[in-house]
Amino acid sequence: MKLDELKAHLKPGEVYRRADLAQWSKSVDRHIQALVESNVLQKLSQGLYYCQKKTVFGQTPPDExxxxxxxxxxxxxxxxxxxxxxxxxxxxxxxxxxxxxxxxxxxxxxxxxxxxxxxxxxxxxxxxxxxxxxxxxxxxxxxxxxxxxxxxxxxxxxxxxxxxxxxxxxxxxxxxxxxxxxxxxxxxxxxxxxxxxx
Known part of the structure; x- marks a missing residue:
């Protein structure tokens, strides 16, 4: 599945631009929406996304x-x-x-x-x-x-x-x-x- 291929490139704790994600998907906007809805990605601002990182204390914010x-x-x-x-x-x-x-x-x-x-x-x-x-x-x-x-x-x-x-x-x-x-x-x-x- 193409969405799984995109997810395979994501590293928890990393911040991505839409252009970064587009290199791994031909339907990047649809895939981004699905990843945001499933809490894999968090939208930070227009075109900027955070791959959520989980710890025993919960989700950690992106490194500044x-x-x-x-x-x-x-x-x-x-x-x-x-x-x-x-x-x-x-x-x-x-x-x-x-x-x-x-x-x-x-x-x-x-x-x-x-x-x-x-x-x-x-x-x-x-x-x-x-x-x-x-x-x-x-x-x-x-x-x-x-x-x-x-x-x-x-x-x-x-x-x-x-x-x-x-x-x-x-x-x-x-x-x-x-x-x-x-x-x-x-x-x-x-x-x-x-x-x-x-």
Missing amino acids: EILVHQFLKDDRFLLMSPNLYNTLGVGTTQLYNKRVVYNHKRHGEFMLGKRTFSFCIKPHFPKKVTKEFLLVDLVNNLENLAEDKEQVLEKVYSKREFFDVKKLERATKNYGSVRTRKLLGKLLSAESNTAYAI
């Missing part, structure tokens, strides 16, 4: 890195959460129910499965999140924070000794907005832990 890679058809992206700002110790405590994806191709908010991803086109971003990049990113997004912005910035300036200055200089130059470069320039050139207003 795999999901974003298939959505973009590109591995040049950085997946992060604004919740990471809370690890810097600069007074942020808000929890955000979203993932941010810095990339070169897509912009806007997309619901993939049951999760919301905010895709932002950026010319430059690192391959991995570092605390120096995180600080630069926080200052880039200062206006979007729920906390008091001046208090957060004061805490940023008081944390100078917790960062590798050279790495922070590089991150500021490579990833900071004009305003962020100006604000963090004060931190990088400061001889004391003086706070500056926004």
Whole structure:
């Protein structure tokens, strides 16, 4: 049976585009519908499907890195959460129910499965999140924070000794907005832990 041939190619935990599945079926839309109805595949968004993976704890959601890679058809992206700002110790405590994806191709908010991803086109971003990049990113997004912005910035300036200055200089130059470069320039050139207003 042709449907069984398609199923034989599927790997639990993998995310597929319709074009991926079409190479194994001449009636791909009918077969996809049958696989979704039988809970073999889960529709994540238009043309994007997840081969469900079962564990003793039930169905597991798709790995976010795999999901974003298939959505973009590109591995040049950085997946992060604004919740990471809370690890810097600069007074942020808000929890955000979203993932941010810095990339070169897509912009806007997309619901993939049951999760919301905010895709932002950026010319430059690192391959991995570092605390120096995180600080630069926080200052880039200062206006979007729920906390008091001046208090957060004061805490940023008081944390100078917790960062590798050279790495922070590089991150500021490579990833900071004009305003962020100006604000963090004060931190990088400061001889004391003086706070500056926004």
